[in-house]
Amino acid sequence: TNEEVTDMINKKYIEFMPSMEGAEELLDQVESVSKDIDLLKSCIENEVQQNLHDAVTEYAKLKQQLEKNTAVIDLLQHLQEFDTAIEEYHRALQEKNYVVAAKQHGKARASVDALKAWKDTELPIVHALSSEITIQRENLIYHLGEEWQKLAVWKLPSTKSNYISPIIYVKSFLKTALHLNRGGSKGDESVPHALLPSILQALSIQGELHKKIKLFGKNTFWLLFKYMLKPLIIYPSLVVEVSSQPEQGAVLSLQCTETKAEHPDPSQVYTKVLTVLKTLHEHLFDVSIDEKKVSEILGDLIWEEMSECIIRECLVHSIPANSSQLAEYSEVIKQTEDFESSLKEMGYLAGDSTDLLKYARNINCHFASKKCQDVIVAARKLMTSEMHNTVKITPEYKLSIPKLPSPSGGEKERKESSKKRAHYDQQSLENEKQLSPNTLCLPVCRISESVQQLMELAIQTLSEVVGSSPQCAVQLFYTVRNIFHLFYDVRSSDEDSETCALNTAGRCGAPHLAAIQHNNCMFIAHHLLTLGFQFKPHLPLKDGVAYFVDLVPGFRRLGARCFVAQMNVQKAEMLERLSTARNFSNLDDEDNYSVASKAIRQVIHQLRRLGKVWQDVLPVNIYCKAIGTLLNTAISELINKIMMLEDISNVDGERLRTLCQTIIEEGPLVFNPLPDENKNKKYQEEVPVYVKKWMTLKEISMVLNANLQEIVDRWAEGKGPLAVEFSCNEMKSLIRALFKNTERRAAALAKIVK
Template identity: 90%
Template sequence: MSSFVTEVLASSGKLEKDDLACKISKLSRKVEETKEEVTDMINKKYIEFIPSMEGAEELLDQVESVSKDIDLLKSCIENEVQQNLHDAVTEYAKLKQQLEKNTAVIDLLQHLQEFDTAVEEYHRALQEKNYVVAAKQHGKARASVNALKAWKDTELPLVRALSSEITIQRENLIYHLGEEWQKLAVWKLPSTKTELTSVKSFLKTALHLNRGGSKGDESVPHALLPSILQALSIQGELHKKMKLFGQVLFKYMLKPLIIFPSLVVEVSSQPEQGAVLSLQCTETKADHPDPSQVYTKVLTVLKTLHEQLFVVSIDEKKVSEVLGDLIWKEMSECIIRECLVHSIPANSSQLAEYSEVIKQTEDFESSLKKMGYLAGDSTDLLKYARNVNCHFASKKCQDVIVAARKLMASEMHNTVKITPEYKLSIPKLPSPSGGEKERKESCKKSAHYDQQSLENEKQLSPNTMCLPVCRISESVQQLMDLAIQTLSEAVGSSPQCAVQLFYTVRNIFHLFYDVVPTYHKDNFLKLPHLAAIQHNNCMFIAHHLLTLGFQFKPYLPLKDGVAYFVDLVPGFRRLGARCFVAQMNVQKAEMLERLSTARNFSNLDDENNYSVASKAIRQVIHQLRRLGKVWQDVLPVNIYCKSIGTLLNTAISELINKIMMLEDISNMDGERLRTLCQTIIEEGPLVFNPLPEENKNKKYQEEVPVYAKKWMTLKEISMVLNANLQEIVDRWAEGKGPLAVEFSCNEMKSLIRALFKNTERRAAALAKIVK
């Protein structure tokens, strides 16, 4: 055992791999022998019960010796093997680094070879017009350059030179492809200085199409056309070319064909040049293009393009689909805006005929899908055509509002006469739902009411719920007719359309309420004639709004509780009254301004003062006469008389107040004041001329005291100005006479003091003025 360990220790530091393995093998055998001896000893001690204490101790020493040998060998292995292992790893790393460098150089050389090969193939293919191969080889060359750029140790000058070369070759390829593309589609466009606003400006537009072939060679077009398009796609230029082509196509050909009904497209074939699309002008009276004509013209253009150029697929996608994606949205919006909008029916009776337009739109899109221009099942164009009910309602509402605004902004002085017999011309409406039963009940109720009315001694006048004779603006009558026509359109329409039309009619009246007073504000204040007409207009509208809603209620799909138009009535009445009252205030202000020049009707014994006062009274009478002529046959008779009476009463009140304020009235002053009062008393009734027929106005002239509250006061004060004390006392009649009705005690006493000097007779008379 000791010799074995000594041998192992003697060889430390110089172990080779074979010796080490051999020694490990020997040590392993020694361990096995020791293990067998220990096992044998245990068997003898514990199984055979043979005393072997001494042998066990020897074996113990032997095990400890072997354990020490193992530890020493382990230490030797760790030191020696690990040192050799570190050296081996370092050497391996150097070899690996050298190998990687060699491999990279080989890859670099391989990329350079691939670049050179690709460029040579590119030039060869370009000369042969094999554009697809040229594009692919250019792609390979670019990939080689990109690979060189990715290698960090590449010499920069080399990479820059190759990058520059590949860029130059790409531009060269694109140039050749552009030249070929220009041969495929040659445009003849109007001058850039020409304004594209008329049909004539587009008559020079033409598009020459050929499939890229040379003269007399029929096989080349089929091969060269896909090659050009495929090469453009590989270079990423197809989309750009198609976008530019689509813009020109839409601007100079498709859009004019859609907008102008007189423009048509003509397709002609020229030998050795392919097809030619040109725009021509035809005679037509249509203001807007018909959908079927638009679809036909657009399909003619796109079908020719499909047959001549775009019957090619690139990566399982047709070229026509690329063009369709680029122009469809703008083209469909243009068709909707310039064509379909104007094709929407103006009357609900024409809606049924619109199904033909829907079918034409479906066929149009179906043709586009077959050629590849359109993908998908639902488009905005077809949705718009199918949603005709909604568009009809919107268009109708828009047209109605525009027409209403035009009427509201028109001149108001053109009037029509309204009589009690006037009725709204409501078209015949279908029988409302509810059937025969409701009509029978309605007949029974009406018969019952008729029976009751016959039994009553007093019956209402047939003109009870009718408008009085007056004049209204012709535009307002047309506005009401427009409202009725719109409501009639709502009857029988779809529920959504009916509701929309109903609220449009409400909006008409809201618009009138807001627009007319603002638009004609100055005229209403300056021109009493227009103020009177506006008053009548508002009352006319309010009158008919009371029943208009109920006449159409059975035919409209509105929920219960809808106010229809009744809620608008008070507002219109206030609007008319407010307008006329404002004009009345203007007239009152003018009248008081004229009377203010009369110098308070004092000192009339002065000729100058009397002349000024007389002139003021004459001006007031003239103002009333002028207003009477302006309002004659315009205002209803009762409104006319109340208005003139109110203004006359204002003048009378002002005159009476001024007289009552005088503290000293001489005989001359009294006579002249009485003259002024008599002027009003004589000429005041003559301003009441509500009717054009002079012989019919006498009745209203006799009723002046009804409309001018101070009329009798004026008469009494005129009498007092020319009476003596006894006559005044007699008319007072102890507070029961005519004077006592018009004047208070203090007013009468003040007037007596101003007229008469302070005497016993005056004192006696004043004592009798009591109530």
């Protein structure tokens, strides 16, 4: 094993010495190369580095000089471009080649903008060039504006006078003229024929097109609308005349024709407006700029106001007055559609549906609105008219209701229904007792003519619902209801009796008008009962609608309240007159008797005056009840005063009886409901029916002139006529006042029992 170790060591280290010697030689070579490298590095640092720094410095100087030279060349190029553009600009401007001038001005402006951005350095020449380019821009816009103004030249009428009569005002428009120039003449070759496109394109290049068009549109349309379009729309006598001038353009002027029409026809208005706009389109506005026509730009400015004027001054007045003319209005709708189609073709109008066409197509709604407005105005005029003008209403009077078409389906159904009615008529048995033809009719009376016309207006309005659209029919129906609501509000007064009396005296002014107001309300209430049901088959209303029946109680209360208020006024006057009679006491004094007699005479005179005022105005039964109530008030007051007397002398009794006899004799004569005196006797004989205290007055008149035995006999143990009118205490009190306290009076008082 030792041998093996020894062999291994010998084999491993036998070549150690040669390897070591080779490594030492290699180390010497490396040290030699390292010395050479250090020497080379030292040489580079001392010589090459210095030369390289000098070269870099030289390169930077050359680069800076190159940039300066390049900038100067660019500056000179921009100046050259500016100078060339300005020269071309002036040449084109003199030749009125505005498109070239605008483009060259744009190039010059671009050169100036490039100079402004040069190295962020402000050069004195740049300020001068900027000022020059601004001046030339304004100069170009000024020339374009001047040429623009020459395209449309107005000749306007003078408006110096503050007031002008309508006829002169219409004729003043005959001086209006609009000259449309194409921009050149045939002999003038220096001016392009189509000047407008050149002007518009130049303005577009300068960015002033929309601003100028809007300004031109506002000014020109204001003149066009005020002095040409609006007069043509408003006045049917004015027409437009177009006269052409070769190679120059056209002249629009207004002419006057004779016509009796108050408002223009829509077709005439459309024709006149289209004539003006077509001429403007042919000579000015048929030009496209930036893929948009000038007419379209101006159309946006003029359409709204022009359409409103056509609606307000023309279409509103063309709305039919009645529903039978609605079918003919389709022609106006067709004309409106053609009018808008023509405007769309020329570019003035964009879109499918406009306010003008919507207004024309919505004729049913406008017809109903106009009809309702006219009806309300007419109704209010009737309500505020004088009530004195009256007409006589008789039981034979009937409202003239037009013949309405049958709501049934067809002729076959009508024939079947007529056959059924004939069959039932044959089977029915006629009643022996027939109602009077005047049953449920208004009694003879007088009403205001305006109220009769108001009811006829309501019926005429309701007749318009036949054949109308459901919306129109409902609107007309509620308009008629509003008429009666308005009448009620105008004529209505407060519930308080005193206020009502004052209102009646102030509004009616006399018993005559109070009676007419009563009749008016009853007349309306009477016809409202059936008015709605006569038109029910033609009204698209749901079941359960009251129509006009719900208004009837209100009108009846209104009429009754007004008349009762007047009755209270008359009662107050009557009681005031009777209050001057000094309680009808001490009539043995001539002064007292004279005052009492005068009071009775005044009451009779008041009743006679009322009888004359209400004669042939109030219905007979209302007349008799009213006069009877007032007479009963006077009699009751007289009886009450007599019953309050504690001592009645023979002279007092005689004179009291005279006063009672005056009323008994003259009282029936105030019942004159009819102008024919012979016919009034019937009502004068029926005074006890209308005057409750009439028999009481007769009995007290008898008592004032009777002895005790006659009084006892008429009492008849509580079964006689005196017992009917007086109570025991009242009769005893009256006997004590008339007779002295004697045994006979005591015996008579003992017999006054029931």
